[in-house]
Amino acid sequence: MPGIEPSERSEPPDGTERLLMKAGVPVTRETYLLASYPGNSAPKKWTLEHELELPEHLRDMSLFDRGTYIGPSLSDDEESA
DSSP, X not given: OOOXXXXXXXXXXXXXXXXXXXXXXXXXXXXXXXXXXXXXXXXXXXXHHHHHHSOGGGOXXXXXXXXEEOSOXXXXXXXXX
């Protein structure tokens, strides 16, 4: 997923986005999540609430079915359900 141009945004950049931009890193969902959850600190169970905390242009609601996360694991040590 490519980064979004600042002129296409509906909200100002948050601290994580500003950090990525200052470092010259494209602001994508992947880079945002890596910066927000360094190492293996991503929540073991990604929820709709976590998704809604992301900037609007980085959200991917297709990863949810009736509010339940159905996407790939975000944590290396997450056990299979």
